[in-house]
Amino acid sequence: MREAGGRRPSLNSFIKSALSPTGNLGDSVFRLLMFAVAALMVIFVVGMILALASHSLPSLRGFGFGFLTGTEWDPPKTIFGALPFIYGTLASSLIALVISVPLSLGVAVFLVEQAPSWLARPVTFLVELLAAIPSVVYGLWGIFVLAPILREHVEPPLARWFGSLPLFRGPITGIGLLTGGVILAIMITPIISAVVRDVLAAVPNTQREAALALGATKWETTQVVLVNGAPGIAGAIILGLGRAIGETMAVTMVIGNRPEISLSLFHPSYTLASVIANEFTEATDDIYLSSLIELGLILFLVTFVVNAIARVLVWRVTRTSAAAGLAA
Numbered sequence: 001m002r003e004a005g006g007r008r009p010s011l012n013s014f015i016k017s018a019l020s021p022t023g024n025l026g027d028s029v030f031r032l033l034m035f036a037v038a039a040l041m042v043i044f045v046v047g048m049i050l051a052l053a054s055h056s057l058p059s060l061r062g063f064g065f066g067f068l069t070g071t072e073w074d075p076p077k078t079i080f081g082a083l084p085f086i087y088g089t090l091a092s093s094l095i096a097l098v099i100s101v102p103l104s105l106g107v108a109v110f111l112v113e114q115a116p117s118w119l120a121r122p123v124t125f126l127v128e129l130l131a132a133i134p135s136v137v138y139g140l141w142g143i144f145v146l147a148p149i150l151r152e153h154v155e156p157p158l159a160r161w162f163g164s165l166p167l168f169r170g171p172i173t174g175i176g177l178l179t180g181g182v183i184l185a186i187m188i189t190p191i192i193s194a195v196v197r198d199v200l201a202a203v204p205n206t207q208r209e210a211a212l213a214l215g216a217t218k219w220e221t222t223q224v225v226l227v228n229g230a231p232g233i234a235g236a237i238i239l240g241l242g243r244a245i246g247e248t249m250a251v252t253m254v255i256g257n258r259p260e261i262s263l264s265l266f267h268p269s270y271t272l273a274s275v276i277a278n279e280f281t282e283a284t285d286d287i288y289l290s291s292l293i294e295l296g297l298i299l300f301l302v303t304f305v306v307n308a309i310a311r312v313l314v315w316r317v318t319r320t321s322a323a324a325g326l327a328a
Contacts, residue, residue: 048300056294058287067294073259075279080291082298084259088177088269089299092251093244095181095265096188101237103185104192105226111193112200113222124197131190139253142183147174147254150182155266170264178265180255184247188240195239199232200225235313242306246299248273272299 059067063080070081107127111120151174162168203225211221226233248271256268257278272295283289 052293052297052300056290056297059290059294062287071261075288078287082295084261085270085272085275085295087261089245089271091177091269092180092184092255092271093241095178096184096244097237097241099182099185100189100192100240104189104196107193108196108200109222111197127190127193135247135250138183138187139250142179142250142254146183147179150174150179166263167265170266172266175254175256175268176266177255177269180251180269183250183254184244187247187250188243191243192236192240195236196233199229199236203228231313231316235310238306239310242303242310245306246273246303248277252277
């Protein structure tokens with residue numbers, strides 16, 4: 001519902017119009033009901049943040065900022081540092097993006113710009129099906145299929161060719177940071193490609209026709225479309241990053257679960273979600289439990305901010321594309 005001139009009504013005017021006795025009773029009840037549902041979602045989010053923050057107070061008071069910079073995690077000695085988990089989360093997510101982004105862009109460009117309709121529909125269905133597979137299934141596949149492949153056919157050549165670099169040193173076991181990053185890349189590729197596909201489809205056809213009319217090739221026309229959809233593509237990538245940051249089961253099963261910071265991709269690592277899932281039932285002391293909840297608060301805030309940025313970027317490109325379509 002919009003006011004005259006196309007502006008959205010303010011909160012006060014919205015409530016007044018809903019409670020106005022001169023309006024239609026059904027419309028008023030419907031507007032208030034929808035407002036209550038939307039407000040309930042906001043209350044849920046705020047309530048989760050407040051609950052996590054309140055239960056994290058013992059850890060916040062006991063360790064302060066040092067909790068974020070500490071590198072040792074030793075519950076028996078009441079020593080808690082979150083830096084190894086933050087490093088493992090960011091490193092595995094970055095590996096996933098490096099692998100997934102080119103694949104996702106290729107899939108989306110093919111489905112929107114190249115594939116005929118009889119082929120695009122089944123491929124789109126298969127890509128979306130990958131996003132619906134439970135993470136524990138990915139984890140089992142990672143243990144029994146992906147880890148042996150990396151251990152026997154991928155990591156040895158990397159160590160032989162690039163062993164002078166710190167990234168490719170250390171024991172080759174197939175379980176470690178690289179395996180966690182690869183499994184994450186497989187899991188977020190359907191999400192990124194689906195959003196990028198929608199963003200490219202939202203670009204007005206007039207821009208493609210204009211590029212072709214000027215003598216551009218199909219590849220050059222695709223470049224024009226990618227440039228116009230760049231904010232939305234960035235949003236899709238950040239959305240995939242948010243999924244990678246919060247993934248738990250699949251990563252827990254293949255990353256090694258060792259709280260250490262190492263530049264080697266072959267070494268085991270740990271993530272924020274994994275340590276919470278593994279150790280929450282073992283936390284008997286209040287400070288131990290509070291530290292795990294603070295890790296959850298950090299993970300929640302990071303995921304919330306990343307997804308908010310992604311939504312804003314996607315909304316920006318779709319709004320711009322819609323405005324261009326109306327202008328045309």
